[in-house]
Amino acid sequence: MDAPLLETRGLRVKYGNVEALHGIDLAVRQGEIVSILGANGAGKSTTLRAISGLLRPSGGEIRYDGKPAAGIPAHERVRLGIAQAPEGRRIFGTLTVRENLVLGAFTRSDKDEIAATAAWIYKLFPVLETRRLQLAGTLSGGEQQMLAIGRALMAKPRVLLLDEPSLGLAPLLVKAIFRTLREINEQTGVTVVLVEQNARAALKLAHRGYVMEVGRIVLEGPAATLASDPKVQAAYLGGKTGA
Amino acid sequence: MEQFFQQVTNGLAVGSIYALIALGYTMVYGVLRLINFAHGDLFTYGAYLGMTLLTSFLLHDHLGLALALVVLAVMVMGLVAVIGVILERAAYRPLRESPRLSAVVSALGASIFLQNALMLVYGARYQVYPDVLPQTTVSFLGQQMPVMRLAVVLVSVTIMAALYLFVQKTKVGTAIRAAAIDQGAARLMGIDVNKVVTIVFVIGPALGGGAGLLVGLYYGQISFTMGWIYGMKAFTAAILGGIGNIPGAMVGGLLLGVVEALGAAYLSIAWKDAFAFLVLILILIVRPSGLLGERVAEKV
Numbered sequence: 001m002d003a004p005l006l007e008t009r010g011l012r013v014k015y016g017n018v019e020a021l022h023g024i025d026l027a028v029r030q031g032e033i034v035s036i037l038g039a040n041g042a043g044k045s046t047t048l049r050a051i052s053g054l055l056r057p058s059g060g061e062i063r064y065d066g067k068p069a070a071g072i073p074a075h076e077r078v079r080l081g082i083a084q085a086p087e088g089r090r091i092f093g094t095l096t097v098r099e100n101l102v103l104g105a106f107t108r109s110d111k112d113e114i115a116a117t118a119a120w121i122y123k124l125f126p127v128l129e130t131r132r133l134q135l136a137g138t139l140s141g142g143e144q145q146m147l148a149i150g151r152a153l154m155a156k157p158r159v160l161l162l163d164e165p166s167l168g169l170a171p172l173l174v175k176a177i178f179r180t181l182r183e184i185n186e187q188t189g190v191t192v193v194l195v196e197q198n199a200r201a202a203l204k205l206a207h208r209g210y211v212m213e214v215g216r217i218v219l220e221g222p223a224a225t226l227a228s229d230p231k232v233q234a235a236y237l238g239g240k241t242g243a
Numbered sequence: 244m245e246q247f248f249q250q251v252t253n254g255l256a257v258g259s260i261y262a263l264i265a266l267g268y269t270m271v272y273g274v275l276r277l278i279n280f281a282h283g284d285l286f287t288y289g290a291y292l293g294m295t296l297l298t299s300f301l302l303h304d305h306l307g308l309a310l311a312l313v314v315l316a317v318m319v320m321g322l323v324a325v326i327g328v329i330l331e332r333a334a335y336r337p338l339r340e341s342p343r344l345s346a347v348v349s350a351l352g353a354s355i356f357l358q359n360a361l362m363l364v365y366g367a368r369y370q371v372y373p374d375v376l377p378q379t380t381v382s383f384l385g386q387q388m389p390v391m392r393l394a395v396v397l398v399s400v401t402i403m404a405a406l407y408l409f410v411q412k413t414k415v416g417t418a419i420r421a422a423a424i425d426q427g428a429a430r431l432m433g434i435d436v437n438k439v440v441t442i443v444f445v446i447g448p449a450l451g452g453g454a455g456l457l458v459g460l461y462y463g464q465i466s467f468t469m470g471w472i473y474g475m476k477a478f479t480a481a482i483l484g485g486i487g488n489i490p491g492a493m494v495g496g497l498l499l500g501v502v503e504a505l506g507a508a509y510l511s512i513a514w515k516d517a518f519a520f521l522v523l524i525l526i527l528i529v530r531p532s533g534l535l536g537e538r539v540a541e542k543v
Contacts (some may be wrong), residue, residue, distance in 0.1 A: 054427055078433035090428040092421050103421050106414070107433035155433065 003066060005030040005191055006051065006082075006159055010060035013043075013050050020046045022215045023060060028159070033185055033192040035206035035223065037199045037236055042212040044195040045087050048161050051193070052084040053077045064159070079107045083157035085148040087164050087195075093137025097128055100136050100147055104154025114154070121150040124180055142173040149177070153184065159191045160184075166198040174198060178205045199236035203227040211236070248386045250508040251501055256392045256461070258500015259399030263454035264477030265484070265492035266406065267447030273423035273487040274436075274443050276343070280350035281330055283474020284357035285323050285448045289455025290465040291365060293319045294372055303375050311375075312460075316453055323452025324445045330357075331444040336437075354470075361467045369466045372459045395461050402450065403493050410489055419443065423487060472516065476503075479523040485536020494534060 004027035011024040021043045028034045036044045049055040051062060053074030062069045069077065083104075092100050101121065105114045122129035125146040131139060136147055145165055152160055162181070166174040178201050185192055196202035203209055203223045211219035211232060219226065226232050264286050271279045296302070296318055302311035334353040338346045380387045410416035422429040422439040430436055458473070459465050480499045484491025499519055506518035526533065 052431060054430065073435070074430040075433045075435045078431065084431050086428065086431060090425055090431075092424045092428065094424060095417075095420060099417060099420075102414075103417060103429075103432045103434075106418065151432075 004028055005065060007063040008060060011050060011057055011062060012059035013046050013055050014058040020215055024217055026210060028191055028193055030191055031189045032208060033194065033206045035194045035196055035202040035209040036212060037196060037202060037209055038212035043215040044212055045163050048163050048195050052082055052161055078155050081158035083152040083155040084161040085152040085163065085165065089144045089148040091136045091144050091147050093135065095136055096133050097136050097147060098132040100151050101154050104151035107155055117154055117156060121153055125150055142169050145169060145177060157190060159193065162192065162194045164195060164197065166196060166201055174201055181205060245386065246508060250504045252388055252392055254501035254504030255497055256395045258497040259396050260454045260457055261477045261480045261499055262403060262493045262496025263399050263450045264473060265480040265496045266489065267451040268478050268481040269486055269489060269492040270443045270447050274440055277335065277346050281353040281357055282451055283470030284354050285327055286451040286455040286473055287361060287467060287470035288326060289319050289323045289452025290459040291361060292322050293456035293459050294370055294465065298373055308375065316456060319456045320449040320453045324449040327444045327448025328441055331440060358467060365467060367467065369464055372463045376460055391461055395457055407489060415442065476519045479519050482523060482533055483526050485533025488533065488535045491533055491535035
């Protein structure tokens, strides 16, 4: 088996004196779509934010491309190929759609290649092209999510971290966005780590998954296995049978 | 009509100086949500450094007046920018993660320190700029006015236009705007926010220092406390335009200058300084977000 592209070992994060992650072991291989599931407050977003460098771990290791990454500041990690579409999208609302995308490519300098990536993103999400001169804050929720994903892709990442891309979106839109995510993964081979509360959609998209509960990983395995696991069904897929 | 014209152009001249200073307040606020209360003192430093450089190098004797003024401006702005960067490193960066109030107190402390340091070096008396500028008048729109008044406005507006283009059109400018909106998201774009803060503490103090030089050259007399009242008025201008908003600071500065000049001319000169703060109070009551400070409501 290949060495994982992205790995955490015993990852711990504290908010003040409260430990939010009690030692998380993740391993994500190149080209995989891995989903992290769990309820509110389970530590999914915290895990993602530690990987992208927005949070400093209090213990454990983060390894990327075979090298320790914990000491690298967030903005440098983007340059190394880790891009994140953060929770709540956090697009730059008073900038135009196009400016948001240009900012996504901040770490890149080849103008032609950047333009090619932008053209590709406009093809993936045509609505972004029609609205490219509009202020991003005036987009609908779904469009903002597309912009957040597109903006992260502008960095030409090797790993794409997605935090709750389905949040607040209509089911049909979630379906469309997740279909596009698969397309992106298949076209570019980009590795995707997807944090989701919408377990059904996430497990349909992902190759493998982890289930988190209060700062720990309680279950992991291939997405199909997780989807048919009675405990997962009961807790996250609205199954009727108890565990 | 004659008086009105003189007062308006006069107001535009002083207003463009407010605007230059206001840009420093508004850019720092935009990125750090901090009112840099020492900014007015950086303006004063510009005025004093300008005087010292002007008298000690006698540039205008060697280079000719126009070139000498350009070299002088570059030197003053550069030096004040260095002071600004040091100020940020020493007084603000260590408090970045602390409560907002700590940084405000630190800013006030830095202001007192800078002001007193200047007084120790130069003494507390008013200082006078050497007379290097021509006193000629030009005809403008059929009215006579001092050529320097026109020059102050033109120089300021040119600098502001350049800044506006820099912030709107360049990659670094876009990074500044992004960091002002959401620092965390900016970091996720690969933007080094510390670098952005440093750039802002180069541009703001450089503009403030340049404004100090303009005041010295234009009015001829400077004092170590002048940064207080200019600073407060520029701060008012920034609020008037919408704090954090760069075109707002420009518009706010020019508008405040004109209001003040007209108020002083037609109502009462004794109340000149009061008009600025009356404007501040009114804007805070009527439109706290400032003239251009309207935020686009973000859908969630």
